[in-house]
Amino acid sequence: MSLPVSGELLAGRYELAGTLGFGGMSEVRRGWDTVLRRAVAVKVFRPEADDDTARRFHNEARTLARLSHPGLVAVHDAGVSDGTVFVVLRLVEGGTLRDRIADGPLPVAEVRELGARLADALAYVHEQGVVHRDVKPSNILLDADGTPHLADFGLAHLADTTRFTRTNQMVGTAAYLAPEQVRGDAFGPAADIYSFGLVLLECLTGRREYPGGDVESAVARLHRPPAVPEDLPADLVRLLSLMTSLSARRRPSAPDCAHVLRTGETVARAAGSAPRPRRHVKAVAASAAALVGAFGLAWVLTPDQAPATSAPVETTSRTAVQSTTPPPNVPVAATVTTEVVVEQPAAGPQEKPVPPGHAKGEKGKGPAKPGKGKP
Template identity: 45%
Template sequence: MIAEDTVLSDRYRIVSVLGRGGMGRVYEAVDLERDERVAVKVLRTAEPRDLRRFASESKVLAQLDHHAIVRMLGTGQHGDTPYLVMQLVGGRSLADELRDGPLDPDQVRRIGRDVADALAYAHRRDVVHRDVKPGNVLIGEDGSAHLADFGIARLADVTGFTSTGVTMGTAAYLAPEQARGGGVGPPADVYALGLVLLEALTGEKAFSGTPTEAAVARLSRDPAIPDRLDDGWRQLLRRLTARDPQARPSAEDVASLLEQEPSAAALDTVALPPGDGDTTTELPSPTTPQRPGRVRRVLPGLVLTVIAVVAVAVVLWALPPDQTRPQPQEPATTAPAAELPQPLEDSLNRLDQEVSG
């Protein structure tokens, strides 16, 4: 931890700690050259993985100049520890706001419009955020929203998708394709935005339970959208959280739709990207009762469910520990593939023996 009044690079005087997360701490500081307050993100560790992510964030943020994206103002190094200097956004995060309960629909609309506009800007530059969540949405004192922490964003390749087999993001807001560890593109950000808006309107996360339970649930069903919401909101949220990425509107379309209160008529004018329709396969319910004499028919469904649970467990096990315990607003980090946790491996071995026997 850096002490108050420490001056970094003879320019940035540390004032106080704003927050801490998986990568390090964020401080409020004063830029002595410009006489203005800034945010300084200092890496907590010097692990190669963190350094790579830090370098990635610097590269991405340097390209982005948008009113709803937290601006990067500079970089530096304090001893052996690198840091980013960023725009200081007054106010609170959306996560802080939601601790007091759901928000007014018009406020949610304006926040959603700003975040969608920021995502559309990033997507046009082949940047996928991949960690859209309430803790990364900062609400300014004037009510405007700013999208922060592009630390796990990766420049999309020429196909517009990140490489498969690498899962990054916060477990509660992963898109189904992220939970599967598959290719991730702009639609994953749109899905996460849908979950964020739904949570802002209801005050509750869309999928409850442990990270593994929540991730498995999103593979087999859509989030529950309360009937008490206006029809326009319900239809918009269904589109944003469609399990098929091709069935989701673009961030640009979402920003346009949220210029005014969502309506079914406006949604009908939104063209979907070309695709093969909803190709998501329904997973059989693991709680379906097994009838006598139907073992051969039920067993394949059980195996498919177990495979899905294992796949999600591996994905979530590869996330850092702070993503699988209740420590709110910890930024996600990338972890290398890991072996299955021993309890899960033992359970699967027992299941295999029971099925074989």
């Protein structure tokens, strides 16, 4: 199994050029469709990838094939050519939202416009019964006009189905996981809203809200809410606080988010407003209490890839890291080892990590209680 050499065509149709992005088991190449005479992005699957990665790769193609929205990266073709599995995607010329944030915080007006467009795309995705599960800046592509496109549906699942990548494995990116994913609870579209809220907050502050190692980053959100700047417009403070609520039922739906971002109207109480799947995903075998209490976690790391200009590549290099020391102020309730698939975010502008259980500028205080201090 090998990619075509210079002058050869993939599937007798696609000329491959330079690499746009790459990961552990796949890469995105600039391509030319010789039949339709148009530039495309071709995501090719490396032969040494494992079965889980192959399933995610095919899952992305199948998921995108059933979705059609201007805020998504469209799939044009998929198949196998001489043993090489590939997906042909719309080519989005530009960088990622992660690249844009690296240049500094975005103006409020720009965040409103970008956020409303992304909320529209998420609303459509959720209406189709799909949960993305990996909303983050590197999975949001910006075209030449700055229009955002949600990409990389390799971890997506249908809301009415149960899907595991492997027994007792949960997928996502540690810095953007929703609390219910960290606790091992059932989750649905509201998990995307939480991740989306952290993305918008990062756009406004220029820094990741929960930095640090994977375990530290994931658990921190259970002990303190995100620090939403008080000098933001009141509607944004309210919206971001609700989007990142510990309670999934308090989070607004994607259409509600789009409405507030466009109009500036304060979002109404959002309990139960987010679309709920007919059957939730049961994330891990361990109970929430055991997961948070013992926190003996085997994190399977998938390091963040280099920015790509189309369809960021899912990375799959795996290194098991065992953590058996509970974070500060977390009682040990049981001994549990839970394997979680996460992505180690790339380094970026970050503040000094705040130890779990301590709010900024506070000393000697115990962990925040869930539901306290939230709108």
